[in-house]
Amino acid sequence: MKYMGSKSKVARHIVPIIQKYIDDNQPWAYIEPFCGGCNIIDKIHAKRRFAHDKQEHLIELFRNLDRLGELPGFVTKEHYSEVRKCFYEQTGIYEKWYVGAIGYLASYNGRFFDGGYAGIVHTEDGVRNYYEEALRNLIKQAEDLKGVEFICSDYKLLNTQGAVIYCDPPYEGTKEYGISKGFDYGEFWQWVREISVENIVLISSSAAPDDFKCIWSKPVSRTIKADKNPVQATEKLFISR
Numbered sequence: 258m259k260y261m262g263s264k265s266k267v268a269r270h271i272v273p274i275i276q277k278y279i280d281d282n283q284p285w286a287y288i289e290p291f292c293g294g295c296n297i298i299d300k301i302h303a304k305r306r307f308a309h310d311k312q313e314h315l316i317e318l319f320r321n322l323d324r325l326g327e328l329p330g331f332v333t334k335e336h337y338s339e340v341r342k343c344f345y346e347q348t349g350i351y352e353k354w355y356v357g358a359i360g361y362l363a364s365y366n367g368r369f370f371d372g373g374y375a376g377i378v379h380t381e382d383g384v385r386n387y388y389e390e391a392l393r394n395l396i397k398q399a400e401d402l403k404g405v406e407f408i409c410s411d412y413k414l415l416n417t418q419g420a421v422i423y424c425d426p427p428y429e430g431t432k433e434y435g436i437s438k439g440f441d442y443g444e445f446w447q448w449v450r451e452i453s454v455e456n457i458v459l460i461s462s463s464a465a466p467d468d469f470k471c472i473w474s475k476p477v478s479r480t481i482k483a484d485k486n487p488v489q490a491t492e493k494l495f496i497s498r
Contacts, residue, residue, distance in 0.1 A: 258294035258395045259367060264425060264461065265296040266477055267492050271461070272300045274473055274494060275423055278457050279303050284421045290412035291425045294367065295319065298423075299401040306405045309415065312369070314344070314357030316409040321354035322399040325392070328355070332363040332388045334374050341370045362391040413448060418455040425461045453497040460495045469495040 259265045275297070279287055285305065289298050292308035293315075310316055329336070340359040343350045351359075361367045365375035365387065375387035412424070427440045446466050449458055460469070473494040 258361065258391065258398060259296065264492075265294070267475055268296050268300060270473065270475060271494060272297060275421065275459060276301060278459070279421050282421065282457060284419055284457070286417070286420045288415065288417065288420050288422045289425070290415055290422065291427075292319075292407075293425060294361075295398070295402060295405070297425070298405060299398055303421070307408060308405050309408045309410050309412065311409065311411050312357075313409045314353050314360060314369070316357075316407050317352075317354040318357035318361065319402065319405075319407045322395070322402060324354065325358070325396055325399065328358055328362075328392060330389070331386070332359060332376065334376060337363050337374045337376075344370060358392075362395065363388040367391065412445070415452070417452075420456045422452065422456050422458045423461075424449065424458065428463050450497060458497060462493060462495060463491060464493070465495040468498055470498045471495055 264271060275287075279301070284303065286307055287298070287301050287303035287305070288307045288309065289295075290309045292298060292310045295308055298306055298308050308316075308319065337359060340351055340356055342348070344356050344360060357369075360369040363375055364370055365372040375391075377384060377386050379385075412426075415422075426442075426445055429442050446469075449460060450468070452458060459472075465471070471493050475492050476489065477492050478489055
């Protein structure tokens with residue numbers, strides 16, 4: 258599932274690097290503390306795969322991939338607003354997995370009710386139905402997510418040994434939204450240092466402290482809003498030295 262910050266554009270570069278660490282070290286599990294749209298874990302082969310995320314609606318969506326057929330073929334702006342109201346006012350009218358589906362699939366760039374309604378949009382390339390595209394992509398992706406164990410938890414609660422861990426935290430210096438607001442980067446990097454003692458930890462980030470080594474980088478473009486030009490950035494992959 259693609260969303261703002263999604264690794265779908267660089268997965269073909271990152272996945273082989275992660276997979277080599279798995280193949281060479283034979284860990285008991287592969288773990289993602291910030292699974293997001295699951296655009297990396299759906300391509301990884303490991304004994305066990307764990308996808309963690311703090312956003313419960315996202316996790317509930319992935320836990321209910323067998324119910325995607327219950328979703329509407331098109332989401333009107335009125336229905337989008339209704340489900341968004343359910344989320345913000347916690348009315349309980351809709352199940353959490355359904356709120357997650359509408360919030361991520363029908364919001365521009367998958368920004369969960371924070372990126373604006375993404376219905377039918379007229380672009381330079383023609384008319385696009387963002388929700389329909391996102392739903393179709395998720396249905397296709399579901400097959401590769403079979404067997405993944407989805408857990409709703411904060412990354413700091415992860416306590417394991419002998420695993421390969423891939424972290425894709427909120428990028429520092431970019432707009433914060435949703436549960437990423439107030440993310441403590443100093444605390445995160447210290448946690449990585451500690452957990453790296455008994456695990457192999459790889460981190461996607463635009464920058465890292467000096468005691469981390471950049472093992473891969475690539476310039477990419479990111480589109481924030483439908484009517485804005487892409488923003489140039491550099492994706493990097495780090496490991497503890």
